[in-house]
Amino acid sequence: MLKIEELDIKGYERVIGVRDTASGLKAFIAVHSTVLGPSLGGIRMFPFTSQKRALEDSLRLSKAMSYKAAMAGLSLGGGKAVINADPAKAKSKALFQALGDAIEYLQGAYIAAEDSGISPQDLNVVSQRTKHVTGTSASKGGSDDPSPATARGVITGMQSAAKFIWKKPSLRDKTIAIQGTGQVGTYLAQLLHKEGAHLLLSDINEARARRLARRLNGEFVSPNLIHQMDCDIYAPCALGGALNSKTIPQIRACIIAGGANNQFAEEQRDSVALMHRGILHAPDYIINAGGLIQLYVQDILQKRSINPWIKQIGVNLDTIFQKSLRLKTPPIQIANALAKALVRMKTTRGK
Numbered sequence: 001m002l003k004i005e006e007l008d009i010k011g012y013e014r015v016i017g018v019r020d021t022a023s024g025l026k027a028f029i030a031v032h033s034t035v036l037g038p039s040l041g042g043i044r045m046f047p048f049t050s051q052k053r054a055l056e057d058s059l060r061l062s063k064a065m066s067y068k069a070a071m072a073g074l075s076l077g078g079g080k081a082v083i084n085a086d087p088a089k090a091k092s093k094a095l096f097q098a099l100g101d102a103i104e105y106l107q108g109a110y111i112a113a114e115d116s117g118i119s120p121q122d123l124n125v126v127s128q129r130t131k132h133v134t135g136t137s138a139s140k141g142g143s144d145d146p147s148p149a150t151a152r153g154v155i156t157g158m159q160s161a162a163k164f165i166w167k168k169p170s171l172r173d174k175t176i177a178i179q180g181t182g183q184v185g186t187y188l189a190q191l192l193h194k195e196g197a198h199l200l201l202s203d204i205n206e207a208r209a210r211r212l213a214r215r216l217n218g219e220f221v222s223p224n225l226i227h228q229m230d231c232d233i234y235a236p237c238a239l240g241g242a243l244n245s246k247t248i249p250q251i252r253a254c255i256i257a258g259g260a261n262n263q264f265a266e267e268q269r270d271s272v273a274l275m276h277r278g279i280l281h282a283p284d285y286i287i288n289a290g291g292l293i294q295l296y297v298q299d300i301l302q303k304r305s306i307n308p309w310i311k312q313i314g315v316n317l318d319t320i321f322q323k324s325l326r327l328k329t330p331p332i333q334i335a336n337a338l339a340k341a342l343v344r345m346k347t348t349r350g351k
């Protein structure tokens with residue numbers, strides 16, 4: 001039986017705890033804000049060590065989604081669903097249908113999308129029980145894989161950073177080190193190759209990075225060296241935490257601009273350390289908004305072209321870099337202040 005518990009959490013419009021004994025579903029859905037529009041965010045499936053950790057993740061990620069959507073100029077708020085289970089073992093039709101019922105219970109305040117551990121096919125099952133789902137597979141009429149759009153946003157952001165540092169947006173003949181040649185990293189490498197950049201490519205899946213390097217006339221670099229290569233731009237496109245107290249002193253790039261989420265291990269400390277080293281950092285949730293933009297434009301607005309929104313990523317970064325220079329404050333902290341002002345927190349529950 002599906003059990004839904006409303007949780008009272010300060011600073012969040014609505015958070016529910018979800019349990020379904022029949023399918024074993026244990027999940028949280030957090031709606032950070034719907035001030036700018038319905039909250040949209042991926043469903044994450046991960047075996048957390050505790051329910052507390054799963055809840056914390058849903059809160060942190062839903063807030064990040066609010067900031068990302070607001071800064072990308074989308075009429076969306078931030079939400080997130082987190083299933084506490086191992087995606088390799090616990091997936092079942094019943095589990096995703098039960099989650100669909102929980103999403104339906106929120107009556108459109110939360111719109112689900114894909115995140116780690118979830119495939120478009122899983123989303124298709126969720127969509128059997130609720131229409132509040134985006135990013136279903138192309139065969140179901142959805143916008144499908146967001147990675148090409150994310151990569152387009154990253155390259156636009158790199159051009160904005162290049163213009164700020166070198167006075168010209170061109171990436172021709174620049175050496176760019178990409179950490180992680182997964183979905184985003186691969187599309188990014190292909191676009192950069194077309195722009196005439198020289199590529200240094202790395203992945204813990206060495207065969208994959210080597211293959212791509214061969215195809216694009218790039219060089220393979222070992223994963224433990226990629227961040228410290230002599231290059232113009234370092235692009236973290238793997239997991240979070242690439243920028244930390246160990247790696248920051250070793251970075252030789254002038255610009256850091258990549259698609260990975262949560263690039264700082266400790267945002268306040270590490271963003272200041274980068275600034276003191278004179279390295280320009282493009283805030284992750286600004287530069288990697290292309291995938292969310294695609295969902296919004298194609299699945300929600302039902303339009304085709306995402307170009308104006310992708311362009312806006314560059315415009316936002318221009319503003320953030322200028323302000324960062326003027327106020328001697330790291331770009332990520334400037335972005336946070338701008339985003340917070342856009343998402344003027346309105347709670348529906350009198351807190």
Ligand code: NAD
Nearest residue numbers: 146147150180182183184203204223237238259260261291
């Ligand atoms: P992915 O899983 O397809 O690719 C990640 C790649 O990084 C994998 O090939 C993995 O082997 C590699 N990797 C892991 N640790 C590494 C390390 N230490 N050194 C080098 N390579 C390493 O994921 P993705 O969809 O390409 O996403 C990449 C990042 O971008 C993630 O942080 C994700 O949250 C973020 N992001 C992705 C999208 C999107 O549209 N896919 C949108 C926004 C943000």
